[in-house]
Amino acid sequence: MPRSKEGFLWTPTQETEGLQTDAVQQGSRSIEDHYDVIVIGAGFAGLIAARDLTQKHGLRVLLVDARDRIGGRTWTAKVLGEEIEMGGTWVHWNQPHLYAELHRYGLHRNLKTSAELVPADKYVTVLESVAQRFFSIDGLDSRSLMPYPHDPLRQPSPWQAYDHLSVKDRLNQLHDIPQWEKELFESNINTFGSAPGKDIGFVEALRWFTLGGHSMAGVFELAGIFKLGKGGMTSFARAVWSEFTGDSLFNTPISGIRQGTAGVEVKTSHGQTLRAKLAVSTIPLNCLNDVQFSPPLSPLRQAAIAEGHINSGAKIHFKLRETLPGWFWTSNGYNGSDFVFAFSDHNGNQPSGPSGTWCIGFGYNGCLTDEKDSRSILKAFNQDINPHHTVEAYATHYWINDPYAKGVWACWGPKSTSKYLKALQESHGRIVFASADWAAGWRGFVDGAIERGQVAVQDIMQLLKNDLSDASAKL
Structure with a gap:
């Protein structure tokens, strides 16, 4: 298999620049x-x-x-x-x-x-409840605000009146929702752009929600469950x-x-x-x-x-020694975590059966900026995500340091x-x-x-x- 000049692999004994790919x-x-x-x-x-x-x-x-x-x-x-x-x-x-x-x-x-890319069921109920309030403004629900999500500029487009808001602005308007529910909701919305809610546009979150069928469960399914083998x-x-x-x-x-x-x-x-x-x-x-x-x-x-667009976070694949059931984790963006969210992707494949766990961690914008700084990356994983697992390797393409990308998937701020x-x-x-x-x-x-x-x-x-x-x- 040919090898690209791009991509990076760390193990305790070796660093490899450039990974094999049929691309x-x-x-x-x-x-x-x-x-x-x-x-x-x-x-x-x-x-x-x-x-x-x-x-x-x-x-x-x-x-x-x-x-x-x-x-x-x-x-x-x-x-x-x-x-x-x-x-x-x-x-x-x-x-x-x-x-x-x-x-x-x-x-x-x-x-x-x-393996697992949705929050636990007990949290989904809370997320759906907050979402229905969050995406309803001045008597307009999400269907009324953005009736044509694949053609958002088509009139009528009531969402334009609220494009000045950030996710955090909108949450601050909801005074009767418990703070922990707001923080849980924001931590999941933060995954849309590797950023805290103050940096993500309300309309950007609305677009994801409408494309997901006006439910958070739909967003998780459409944007993060299925991939190609x-x-x-x-x-x-x-x-x-x-x-x-x-x-x-x-x-x-x-x-x-x-x-x-x-x-x-x-x-x-x-x-x-x-x-x-x-x-x-x-x-x-x-x-x-x-x-x-x-x-x-x-x-x-x-x-x-x-x-530009705001999304400049890291995407890092970690190989863990332990073979684990599926898990999903998020951070609210205000507790000093370098990671926005992480989840188990799949168990390793060996002739004898599952071996270890591959998981993916996504960093907040401006954090973990050097793919070769294994000490900081491993410290952040153990400190933010889980201190009880052993990282045997990690692989990444640092898109923010890539001169032909300068960021990961696009996410826009307010206005x-x-x-x-x-x-x-x-x-x-x-x-x-x-x-x-x-x-x-x-x-x-x-x-x-x-x-x-x-x-x-x-x-x-x-x-x-x-x-x-x-x-x-x-x-």
Whole structure:
């Protein structure tokens, strides 16, 4: 199995940089002087766009990625005999864009469950009770506030009147709920963005709740129970990749995109110039400031990029010596814990049967910032999560230190959705933007990436249908 330059594994006797994965791919031996479309980024948004532009529409497409692999912020590593999801993980049949693609490739048959990724039943009752109060304002319940969660800007959209609130602001308005119930509820909402409730937008939490069928149990099921076996999410990325018929370049970061009446010129950090009629950028929100656009992006889009999304926590897979039943743990964000939440994912697999436990810990934003600082990571695990278990290894991809991610799944703060969502989804002349970071529905999820990849194809075909010189004239 090939080895990526990315990923990190710690054991008491060794540190390993770069993990084995089937996501590593070789680019084209030669490329053309000019293409119909250049797709920047081989995550799921880029893979879907590149596949459909070549397969459905017969366009000449060049797919470019800064990494040595496909999948973007989603890839499966082989670690100590186990398949470990380093980024995006959980899928569900009620994530519509994703499940249609899984079914297309027969991968829905490979769904399996994590060991335990929901709070205990006694706490779910409390969470549901608080949620019904929390998501009801001025006589409007969650269904009335956001009636179309996959099309949130569609009118009417009463949620916009409350976009200024944080999760903490809204909890502070509920004076008749016991404090411990508020803290329990907030600790679970904090998992949406690796942040305390003061940093997470009320509307961001509302979006998760409505997508989850207006229940906390639904949120937990749709966002954190089912995942892919038999090759994991990389098997999914490889299935899409197998149908792409264009050219590709890997290990090729982008430094600038210039456009004019003749087309677009994409500059690489190696000094290469790539040319096409149009471009699709799937560069994550927190990385767009690293690319020089000419003409410059709109002031509102620039403001959104400057603010970015808030989620910069760590995701760490721990191998425990003990073989444990399923468990789930959260922290309220105000007790000094470095971890937001943690849970058992699965027991280790050996010919003799289960061996040890693999669990996942998610750090709060700004905590545990060095993947190689094993002393601090192990201390935080024992101090915050459980002092009675022995960590035999941990594996991670530190997305916050990744120059091509600068964060994990997107989560927005107050005032962001109503202000920035529409601007981020719009095209910029000959450049179409596609990322899960500004998806309409499952923002931050693979489903959201696929959604935006599909929309990008529609936008590209419309631009080709229209007078391209008119698109440039609007800049």
